[in-house]
Each structure stands twice: as structure tokens, then as C-alpha cells.
Amino acid sequence: MQKHDKILLAHGGGGQMSSELLRRTILPRLKNRILAQLADSAKLDLVSKSVCFTTDSYVVKPLFFNGGDIGKLAVCGTLNDLAVSGAIPAALSLSLIIEEGFEIKMLEKILASAAKTAAENDCHIVTGDTKVVEKGAADGIFINTAGIGTLIPGADLSIERIAAGDKVLINGTIGDHGMTVISQREGIRFRSALRSDCASVADLTGRLLRQRAGKVKFMRDPTRGGLAAVLNEIAAGTGLGIVVNQADIPIDLKVQAAADMLGIDVLETANEGKFVAIISAQYAEDCIRTCKKHPLGKKTAIIGEIVKSSGRPAVEMKTRIGGRRIIQMPYGRQLPRIC
């Protein structure tokens, strides 16, 4: 059969051409025993009946950015959702919607990147799907991943456990992913290239929870909407306030400079390798130590604390010059197609 270099509509038709794409392009890159059975679903034997289940679709533009690509992002994003739920990732699905005419070489790169990222995180893509739509009916490629994880014994993460006095921890600098993608999309060159933080934090959160299970009360990954959205969700969900210290929030100087230049608030900018954890004050130092030992936690910091509500729930930031600024829930218009 003829070798094609672009995706054709027939590649999505469920016949010979679909089978060919699957066997030549997809399976060799995602290779694993379960997927290779090409069953209607993957059969798995989990280690526990208590599971977490999550999904995200990825529409990032551009598809390749400094520090990652849509394949790596789609795997990391779903692993991170499992991670901050207190789970060990067990299996991933990967579903592609591809625009007719998409370069098969690009698809191969994206698949290889997704598979590599999954394998590095001791997880595999065990089931999937490919659809093709006509030219103009999608923008290159969209990827959905779903994931199953098994709950770490003793992990007890729940927004209801949060109380005044608890500390707010983040495992590193904010805004790296969002500023990298937006500056590449806009064709802006900074003297020093920005780099997305795109990574799975599952290994780090797993260590933290196995060592300090029960001490960590809640976790969430600050993706779209950034740190500002997560803090506001926590305030709204608990009815408590949050005060963060501007000076304690890790921000890369290049990211801050790029954000200032583009008029973007770093607090509202997406991250893809970060988690916010709420922990009892007495265990804060302990958790920081655990995180700092991990490559993805070198710049871990306590950035603020939970406070009693003074009227309506609110998030405030003590600025470097001693003032106070309310951090609002972002409206959402800032950065489309960031993930």
C-alpha cells in the first residue's frame, strides 16, 4: 500500500487506511502490550478499587513550543490532574482529532513525545482513537487524554480539611508555560528564550503523599487561569481568605519581563508543571524539605497562608512595597489556546 506523508480523510474511516495509520504510525510509537491488542477497550488489573478518573482536551497553539509539545502536554496535564488528586497514575487514553492534510511526520513527533513522557512517568497509553476531519474543520491536531489512577493509601485530600493558619505551598516558579506559549505564538523574541515548565509532578506529589500522607490537605495544579484562579477557587470553596506575599512567589525574571512587556499578569498565567498544596503550618518545613530534594521542587516555597474570612471570601497579596492588592478570579479572556 502506498505510503502517505499527509493525513487523508480515509485515515479516519475505520477501514484499511485507518488500520495502516494505526500499524505504521501510531502503534510503533506508543508501543505497549495492552494497546497492541487493539481491543475495543483496554483491560487493566488495578492495584486498588479506589480510583481517580480525569480527562482534558488540548488545543494548544503552537503545537511545538520551547520545553514541550501538544503530545507531552496532553500526557503531563492528565498525569498532573491525577497527581493533585492524590493518585498514582495507572493508565492513560489518547484520542486524536486531526485535520486532513496534517503532516504525518509531525504526528509521529507528537506521538513519540507523548509516549516518552508517559513511560518516564511509569504509565502507558493503553487505549485510543483517531478521527480525521476535513481541511478547515479543525486547526491541525487536537488531543484528548483521560487517565485512571489509584489513590495513595492514607492520602486524604479534600478542600473541607483546609483551615485558617494552613500554609500555601508551590513547587516552583509561576507563569513559565503560559508566557512561553504566548510569546512564541506572537512571534516575540526575548533575549533569553523562555521555556515551558511542562512536566508531570506525579512522582513529586507521590513522594510527598507517601512520606507525609495526611499532612497535605489539598492540592491543585494552576493551569488555565494560573495561580490566581486556584487561590480564588480555594477561597470560594472554603469560605476562608488567603493572604500571599508577593516577595515569596517564585517568578523567573525573564518570565516577569515578558509578562510586563505584553501587559499580562503572571499570576493569571498558565503553568503545566506546578502544584499548589495546602498544608498544616507545623508540617510546612518538612514538606518543603521533601519537595526540594526533587528535581521539580528545587524552588518550592511557602507563598502565603489561609486566614479567617473577613466578610466575603477573598485572596489578597501583600506587595513588595508593603501594600495590599486583591487577587481576583481572572475573567478568562487573557490567553486562549494556552493548553
Place this chain on the structure above:
Amino acid sequence: MQKHDKILLAHGGGGQMSSELLRRTILPRLKNRILAQLADSAKLDLVSKSVCFTTDSYVVKPLFFNGGDIGKLAVCGTLNDLAVSGAIPAALSLSLIIEEGFEIKMLEKILASAAKTAAENDCHIVTGDTKVVEKGAADGIFINTAGIGTLIPGADLSIERIAAGDKVLINGTIGDHGMTVISQREGIRFRSALRSDCASVADLTGRLLRQRAGKVKFMRDPTRGGLAAVLNEIAAGTGLGIVVNQADIPIDLKVQAAADMLGIDVLETANEGKFVAIISAQYAEDCIRTCKKHPLGKKTAIIGEIVKSSGRPAVEMKTRIGGRRIIQMPYGRQLPRIC
């Protein structure tokens, strides 16, 4: 906050507008206890550690067709993949990629339909995601569903169990979904309207497997590529041949007429409420009886049998006039965006 009637880019930004769409439009329609927690992932307690996991994306055009819509289809398709794997569906995810400008009223209808279909099948949408892309970057709405099911005890479905002499069963007429969608898309009016078979077969396969676990050797749902693709996949996977009798294959006369008119082979046309089962000959009558008691199995028929391979694996059809025709694996070009 202002009420919008069309999807805006900001609805996908992860901020206030996303939250508003979620709370006003999505949650009230998908309502269930787990989803309402709006956690990064859904926590589930499964009844077994042996699970099936599957995913599919849906890009059907038009979004609404006689007998269903993209929401119902996205739920049924994933339930069916679990069903033919021998699983009882436990939970679904639902992820939306929406084009800017999409009518919120249409979204509401689609969500209501998805939720109703899930509930009718004793399953819920427990986790999800919404992304918005610019006008022209997608075609209305694309939906991904993933699903988890728990294996029915005793169900032992595996293509390796298939042997010469086994019977090929289907639970009703073929081609209904594909011919309905294509004829609506092409704006063709037939004297009698066609109707998609879009339905979840999970209840029916569940009954069959609970009553006859072990007697059913393999199941697959003939979606894209139709019956022709499934039979060829079975032949290729077993190295055995298959002979089907044209006279025994249930086909609605209106569907056949429409297919003839459009020059489409019904055997290659998508179904969305059908499964093919391979069963030992001695249990065939027994399985038919069980199926015929179910609303989705009234027209169940044995359409052929597995035979020893005569050289290379092949699927043949004995025609009504006594001839033989090879049923090939469809090429895939026939019907884009059918599901």
C-alpha cells in the same frame, strides 16, 4: 454577570467565564454528586479491580440527526466499547472542544441528551473538560468521552477463543446510523425517514454475559467501517475464514434503498447500537432467545459462521442468488465524520 447566548473564547479561559459556563450550563444538565465537586479528578470506588478503559472522540456532522445527536452518540459509543469488552459501565468522562460563536442553546441540548443517555444506562458523567477555540479553528463542537467499566465475572472474551464452527450473531439491522447521517448531511429526503440505531447495548450484552458467561467468545461493535470491517478484523486476528449468508443479514428496506441510491455498501456502513458476537454453535439458539427478549435485540440473527482458513484469511458472503462474494476490508474513504 451578563448572560451570553453564544460561546466566547473567554468561556475556555479557566477564569470567571469558564466557571460561569460550568455552573450555569454544564453542571445543571450533567448533574451528579461526583461531578459537582469540581475536583481535578473524580474519585470512584469501583466494585472490582479488573477494569476496562476506553475512549472515543466524536466529530459527527450534522450534530443532530434522526434518532440522536452528538451528545447521545458520544455516550453510547463509549458505553458500547465497554459493553463489547464484557464490562458493566461504571463512569464516563466528557470533554468538549467548542468553536467560538457556538450557540449555548445547542450546547445545552447536547449536554442534556448526553446526561439522559448516561442515566438511562445507569452510568454518570463524573469528570470533564471544556476548551474553546477561535471561529474557524473547529467545526461547531467535538466531543470526547472516555469510560471505565468493571469486568463481568466469568466473561471471557478473547479473539483467541474463536474456532471454526462458531456462529456469528448480530443483534439487528445494519447500516441504520451511517445511512441516516449521510442522507441528512447530503440533504436527501427519502419517502420514509431513516433513523439512526444510536443506543447503548450495555444492558443487552450485560444480560447475555451474565446468563451465558463463557459461552460468548468475542464481541465487537461494528461502527466506522461497518460489519465488513469487524468481520475482516476477526478473520485477520484469528487466521480463520468467515462465511456469512446475505439472506440472513438483517437490513431495513429503506436503508438498503437509500444505500443503493447513493452507491454505498451497507456492509461498510456505520452502526451505533449493534454488536457482533462470536458464540459456540451449541449455544447459538440460546443466545438468540436471550437477545430477542431485549428491546435492542428483537431482530437478532445468526448471519454466518467461522470456517477453517483456505489459504489467506478471508470473509465471504453467500449471495441470495447462490453466488459468493468476497467482503473486503473497507478502504475508509466512504463516509467521513459519521461518528
